[in-house]
Amino acid sequence: MKILVTGSNGLVGSYVVQQLLDAGHQVFASSRTPDLSAFDGHPGYRFIQLDFTDPYMLDAVFEAVQPDVVVHSGAMSKPDDCELNQAEAYKINTAGTLQLLLNAADYKSFFIFLSTDFIFNGKTGMHREDDPADPISYYGRTKLEAEDAVKAYAYEWAIVRTVFVYGKPLYGRDCFVTMIAKKLRNNEAYSLTDDQERTPTYAPDLAKGIAAIIEKKATGVFHLCGKDVRSPYQMAMDVAAFLGIHAHQLKPVRTADLPALAQRPLKSGLDISKAQQLLNYTPLSFGKGMEQTLSGAAGA
Numbered sequence: 001m002k003i004l005v006t007g008s009n010g011l012v013g014s015y016v017v018q019q020l021l022d023a024g025h026q027v028f029a030s031s032r033t034p035d036l037s038a039f040d041g042h043p044g045y046r047f048i049q050l051d052f053t054d055p056y057m058l059d060a061v062f063e064a065v066q067p068d069v070v071v072h073s074g075a076m077s078k079p080d081d082c083e084l085n086q087a088e089a090y091k092i093n094t095a096g097t098l099q100l101l102l103n104a105a106d107y108k109s110f111f112i113f114l115s116t117d118f119i120f121n122g123k124t125g126m127h128r129e130d131d132p133a134d135p136i137s138y139y140g141r142t143k144l145e146a147e148d149a150v151k152a153y154a155y156e157w158a159i160v161r162t163v164f165v166y167g168k169p170l171y172g173r174d175c176f177v178t179m180i181a182k183k184l185r186n187n188e189a190y191s192l193t194d195d196q197e198r199t200p201t202y203a204p205d206l207a208k209g210i211a212a213i214i215e216k217k218a219t220g221v222f223h224l225c226g227k228d229v230r231s232p233y234q235m236a237m238d239v240a241a242f243l244g245i246h247a248h249q250l251k252p253v254r255t256a257d258l259p260a261l262a263q264r265p266l267k268s269g270l271d272i273s274k275a276q277q278l279l280n281y282t283p284l285s286f287g288k289g290m291e292q293t294l295s296g297a298a299g300a
């Protein structure tokens with residue numbers, strides 16, 4: 001199938017591209033900045049430098065590609081950036097998604113949208129797909145408004161909500177696990193919240209789940225994340241134990257004591273039973289995913 005992926009230079013997009021190439025699809029990877037991948041020359045791969053907030057560029061790209069599937073993972077993904085620059089966050093996360101939906105409709109493409117646990121308020125945790133949304137940050141609001149637009153799309157669509165993604169950086173940008181490993185090795189002081197619950201997601205698991213959605217033409221909302229609940233501080237302590245570093249300067253703090261621009265949900269893990277049943281989604285434990293992230297040259 002011809003698949004257009006947005007945000008291919010990002011953490012999620014880079015794994016999605018790799019997974020879809022492995023599955024034999026024809027992948028049109030796109031990002032705002034030049035290609036960071038090493039897939040140039042791969043017969044199934046083409047990179048398109050694209051700002052998806054530009055309708056003229058989008059028209060040209062859709063006319064050239066005529067995709068069967070769009071995996072829209074490009075976003076302004078940092079909640080504090082969105083809080084600080086709300087106009088840009090709306091333009092990229094909400095208006096950009098609307099524009100992509102308009103173009104996708106011309107080719108009746110199957111539209112798959114990457115969304116977030118931050119559409120929930122974090123009061124109860126372990127949310128199921130149909131729990132009521134109530135974002136407490138501007139980032140969460142922009143993603144929820146984009147979700148609403150996807151749900152109104154006239155053709156097939158899927159919304160994939162994920163949580164705190166980590167994995168060996170394919171293009172050199174650190175993820176949480178590799179960032180913490182560096183801080184531990186350099187004995188840097190760093191504070192991490194211990195009262196926020198997350199279900200951290202190993203990026204290759206997420207990419208496999210998205211490939212399964214494409215293969216099965218599974219539509220609707222899916223929660224694709226890890227199965228273990230951890231706070232950021234607990235994750236960091238798992239990394240420290242794996243590296244055998246017992247003396248360090250990582251410190252647990254409460255969310256209320258850590259200044260941040262965007263409010264973050266306290267309990268925000270997602271329930272994955274629907275994906276386990278319908279997609280045969282079987283994510284690794286956090287321990288295994290973390291070990292694989294830190295094994296080999298890129299994570300060392």
Ligand SMILES: NC(=O)c1ccc[n+]([C@@H]2O[C@H](COP(=O)([O-])OP(=O)(O)OC[C@H]3O[C@@H](n4cnc5c(N)ncnc54)[C@H](OP(=O)(O)O)[C@@H]3O)[C@@H](O)[C@H]2O)c1
Pocket residue numbers: 006007008009010011012013030031032033034050051052053072073074075076077078092096114115116117143161162163164165166
């Ligand atoms: N990472 C997580 O923990 C997490 C958790 C929940 C949900 N999500 C969702 O998962 C998706 C992927 O997240 P991520 O972590 O991979 O984000 P990321 O690493 O920040 O990557 C985002 C990508 O979006 C691209 N992009 C941003 N604005 C663009 C524009 N106007 N035109 C074209 N490309 C644009 C960026 O391109 P350039 O690099 O070329 O500028 C970048 O490649 C997002 O939708 C995010 O909301 C992520």
